[in-house]
Amino acid sequence: SFSCNRGRAYLFNNAVNVSVGPTEERLMISGMHTISDIFCCCCGQILGWKYVTASDDSQKFKEGKFVLE
Numbered sequence: 550s551f552s553c554n555r556g557r558a559y560l561f562n563n564a565v566n567v568s569v570g571p572t573e574e575r576l577m578i579s580g581m582h583t584i585s586d587i588f589c590c591c592c593g594q595i596l597g598w599k600y601v602t603a604s605d606d607s608q609k610f611k612e613g614k615f616v617l618e
Contacts, residue, residue, distance in 0.1 A: 552578075553597070559616065559617050560614055560616055561614060561617060562614055563615070564596075566590050566591065567615075568587070568589075569587055572585050575598075579603075579605070580604055580608055581604045582602065582603050583600075585599045585601055586598050597618045598615070600612050600613065600614050
């Protein structure tokens with residue numbers, strides 16, 4: 550179960566037609582993560598983020614996955 554500022558969010562192994570922004574450290578409910586925001590490649594609307602790295606071993610399963618809001 551994932552959530553974001555706008556409500557529910559969904560974790561995916563892959564996302565298409567997105568561009569990936571620069572990486573940044575972000576503190577989330579599940580701890581500190583290195584993430585990149587993802588955007589629609591056509592209109593530039595922010596769609597969610599990609600987990601690059603997780604500092605907590607219990608969160609490593611998220612690495613390389615996408616969250617769509």
